Amino acid sequence: MELLRDTDIDPAPLAGKRVAILGYGNQGRAQALNLHDSGIDVVVGLRGGSGSSNEAEASGLTTALLEQAVASADVVMMLAPDEIHASLYREIEPNVREGAALGFSHGLSVRFALVEPRADLDLFMIAPKGPGTALRSLYKQGKGMIAVWAVAQDSTGKARDIAVAYGQAIGCGRAGLIASTFAEEAEADLFNEQAVVWGAVPELLIAGFETLVAGGVSPELAYLECVGELKLIAELIDARGIAGMREVISNTAELGALLGGKRIVDDSVRARMAEVLAEVRAGKFAAELSREEADGYPRLEKAREENRRTLLEETYRRLSDDKG
Numbered sequence: 001m002e003l004l005r006d007t008d009i010d011p012a013p014l015a016g017k018r019v020a021i022l023g024y025g026n027q028g029r030a031q032a033l034n035l036h037d038s039g040i041d042v043v044v045g046l047r048g049g050s051g052s053s054n055e056a057e058a059s060g061l062t063t064a065l066l067e068q069a070v071a072s073a074d075v076v077m078m079l080a081p082d083e084i085h086a087s088l089y090r091e092i093e094p095n096v097r098e099g100a101a102l103g104f105s106h107g108l109s110v111r112f113a114l115v116e117p118r119a120d121l122d123l124f125m126i127a128p129k130g131p132g133t134a135l136r137s138l139y140k141q142g143k144g145m146i147a148v149w150a151v152a153q154d155s156t157g158k159a160r161d162i163a164v165a166y167g168q169a170i171g172c173g174r175a176g177l178i179a180s181t182f183a184e185e186a187e188a189d190l191f192n193e194q195a196v197v198w199g200a201v202p203e204l205l206i207a208g209f210e211t212l213v214a215g216g217v218s219p220e221l222a223y224l225e226c227v228g229e230l231k232l233i234a235e236l237i238d239a240r241g242i243a244g245m246r247e248v249i250s251n252t253a254e255l256g257a258l259l260g261g262k263r264i265v266d267d268s269v270r271a272r273m274a275e276v277l278a279e280v281r282a283g284k285f286a287a288e289l290s291r292e293e294a295d296g297y298p299r300l301e302k303a304r305e306e307n308r309r310t311l312l313e314e315t316y317r318r319l320s321d322d323k324g
């Protein structure tokens with residue numbers, strides 16, 4: 001695996017170039033500000049009437065309508081939500097300069113052919129492995145966030161150099177840039193969202209909370225045990241790895257984990273994980289995402305509403321209020 005750090009990267013391919021950041025949300029804001037602070041000429045491209053333009057300008061950034069931003073740029077970074085990339089690309093394509101570079105922070109749109117860029121464009125990915133808020137705060141502390149980079153189309157012969165220079169300019173070269181492909185990044189990311197950290201872990205916490213409460217334990221104690229301790233284990237794994245985490249907990253906790261962990265996460269869980277990976281690779285999730293957007297996000301809206309009304313959330317709010 002190739003891992004690049006700042007000392008391996010030449011910043012020259014971005015020197016004197018203009019970067020258009022399309023979207024000023026979670027990633028757009030962080031990447032635009034980091035590039036700007038790294039001395040890159042940035043323009044933030046926004047749709048007409050966007051509420052984000054005042055905020056971007058107040059932070060010292062130049063803003064323009066999407067088509068104008070794109071027409072003025074050597075590098076165009078797609079940082080609007082994934083599910084609108086197809087329509088956004090169709091809208092901007094006539095204004096993208098011949099031989100420009102088109103960048104993404106997630107492999108989904110290209111891997112699942114929602115965007116099929118013109119043959120004259122360079123096509124690259126810099127996918128920071130964490131939220132934009134952390135990308136920005138790490139940059140301001142002089143640190144960086146690890147990112148994955150890839151090139152899917154190299155029309156000018158300079159796509160790789162532009163990609164890694166971009167990764168360096170948003171601060172990721174301080175932590176490391178890992179070489180990958182759009183397909184590998186998209187599949188691994190979508191798999192994790194469903195089957196591990198974002199999908200399965202919260203459901204495991206909820207199931208544990210509900211089991212304890214059904215067994216007569218108070219919601220407050222059930223919450224502290226099953227949800228509250230997640231932060232502690234995350235910090236220990238981050239600092240020491242999984243084996244190191246297990247070595248510093250009590251023998252009681254270590255033996256409990258040894259006997260109980262594999263009983264819950266058994267081969268049937270692995271079999272369902274393999275199903276999720278196969279479905280992701282077959283494009284099932286990408287199709288669901290496009291359908292959700294086309295329908296106006298009904299499933300997401302319903303789930304958000306229901307999630308807020310559970311006993312677990314009431315308990316969270318009570319405990320948070322008590323903390324002040």
Ligand SMILES: NC(=O)c1ccc[n+]([C@@H]2O[C@H](COP(=O)([O-])OP(=O)(O)OC[C@H]3O[C@@H](n4cnc5c(N)ncnc54)[C@H](OP(=O)(O)O)[C@@H]3O)[C@@H](O)[C@H]2O)c1
Pocket residue numbers: 022023024025026027028046047049050051052053078079080081082084088104105106127128129130131132
């Ligand atoms: N969120 C993360 O932490 C994260 C981490 C790694 C990679 N990524 C990737 O980064 C990319 C951006 O994700 P994000 O979460 O940062 O997106 P986001 O916060 O949801 O993006 C919001 C921005 O997109 C603009 N936008 C929304 N719909 C638009 C439309 N129809 N036309 C033009 N602009 C539109 C919004 O414009 P207005 O300002 O006008 O509302 C806003 O500025 C995605 O590819 C994602 O997979 C995200």
